[in-house]
Amino acid sequence: MYKQPLTSALQEPPLVLAPRPLESIELFAGAGGLALGFSSNDVRHRAVVEWNTHACNTIRHNKQHQVAPISHWPDVTEGDVKHFKYDAFDGIDLITGGPPCQPFSMGGKHGGFLDERDMFPQAVRAVREARPRAFVFENVQGLTRAAFADYFDYILLQLEFPSLTAKPKEQWGDHLARLRKWKNKPGAVSEYRVTFKLVNAANYGVPQKRMRVFFVGFRADQDKLWTPPAETHSADALLLSQWASGEYWERHKVATRHRPPRPEGVEKKIRTLVDADYGANLLAWKTVRDAICDLPDPERHPNKVQAHRFQPGARAYVGHTGSPLDEPAKALKAGDHGVPGGENMLRRTDGSMRYFTVRESARIQTFPDTFLFEGTWSEVMRQLGNAVPVRLASVIAESVCELLRK
Known part of the structure; x- marks a missing residue:
């Protein structure tokens, strides 16, 4: 008869230490898409900062109703990130966020670095003052256009050498030249090892063709370099x-x-x-049908699902013909005054059009069905149009957090 070895019976089981949760500051939080992706990777937010009252109300609404994981977030800090202090966060694990993208958006006014809404200087300040172990910032594809090539390089170099600040009244072009000279100086040592990657959310299981560029940096003493996760779809x-x-x-x-x-x-x-x-x-791209197939028709069955109400008035026009049912959706957008025409519409197989409901848009942005939205239809759709798809955020977060925990 088999007998268990005496030594194994007497030995203590090996001690397995669970990795401590990583801590993060979320800037430019919006409705919380990027932060939700990091929360799903056992990241605890020490601060969540957003200036838009409606987006803040959405986060508060979810916290009030104990919607996980927002129920565990700190109270959102509503205000201009220019006034946020980093004294208490020195050496924190992560800083994440999506600096307002309108200055670089394909559909925006293309103001770029001349646009007062450009918040990349504040992202760089956060890195300089908090000295996080790592950071993740995301922005729109338009930032990678040739017209912004020098400014794109300027962003990368500022993130690589955040302590090399601009002099009083120094123009950004002159600061860029000085940063380039410093980088090429013999023996120059980067403060952060920075990588960027332009990704299509559809290639990671999001039912939407949404192009985003991610900037990921690790502090030099971490001796790590981020490799973008492999595409899955x-x-x-x-x-x-x-x-x-x-x-x-x-x-x-x-x-x-x-x-x-x-x-x-x-x-x-x-x-x-x-x-x-x-x-x-590789798996098949997720389509609009995949995302919304179990939702009732909002015209025929109103009020059956939370935030799934029919909105009349959809119409197609040149360049705005809605999203086909059997492909990933076109990128949801946020206009200056709510929904920008035909960008956020469903094109049925019979050719007819209707607006996506809030719940359908949330599905396309991969927000959980438990997530609640606060505000008018146009305001909520603006929040969704500005959001990072939660699934994409989670994939990026997993790759970054795995490196931080090694």
């Missing part, structure tokens, strides 16, 4: 699921007569992908 895998195996249509129980027309040249594309044995390790 693809357009080609969706094409195979729809038009090769048909699994997509079968899963959604869509009859042949209700499917969109077969794309031109799809057979040749499928043969190429099959011959290359493509898609073994």
Whole structure:
């Protein structure tokens, strides 16, 4: 008969220490998309800062109603980040945030560094004064345009050498020249090791084609360099699921007569992908149908789901034709006065249009269904249009937090 060895019976089980939660400051929090992604990776927020009253009210509303994980966040600090003090946060694990992107947005006024809404100087100040172990800042694809190439380099160099500040009345171009000279100086040592990556949220399982650039830096003494996480989803895998195996249509129980027309040249594309044995390790892009298929029609069944109310008035016009049901949505946007026309619309298979409801938009931005929104329809849609998709934030956060915990 088998007997357990005496030594193993007497030995204490090995002590396994759970990693301590990382601590973070969330700046430019908006409705909290980026912060939610970090919370899901066991990050505790020491401060959450946002200037917009409506976005602050949304965070407060969720905290008041004990919506996890916001129920564990500190009270939101409402106010201009220019006045936020970092004295109590020296050496904190993380600073994260999305500096207002309107100065660089494709749909904005393109003011860039001349726009008073450019908050990258405040992001750099936060790094300089708090000296976090790491930081994560995100912004719109427009920042990577050729027109902003020098300013993009300026942002990177300021984050790499945050203590090398501009002199009084020094223009940013002159400061950039001085930073470049300093970087190329023999023996120059970076204060932070900075990496950037332009990503498409759809490639990480978000049902939306949303391009965002992430800046990630680790303090030099951490001896770490961020590597962007590998993509997990693809357009080609969706094409195979729809038009090769048909699994997509079968899963959604869509009859042949209700499917969109077969794309031109799809057979040749499928043969190429099959011959290359493509898609073994990648999942199909998530579509609008994937995101909202279990929600009732808001026109026929009003008030059945929280924040899922039909909003009339949707119309298509040149360049704004809504998001097809069987593709990832176009990027949700936030206009100066609420919903910017046709950007936030659903295009049904019969060609008709309607606005996405708040709940549908939240699904597309991968907010949990438990999340509550505060404000008018147009104001809430503005918050959603400005948000970081929670799933994308979580993927980025996981890669950064894993490095910090090593």
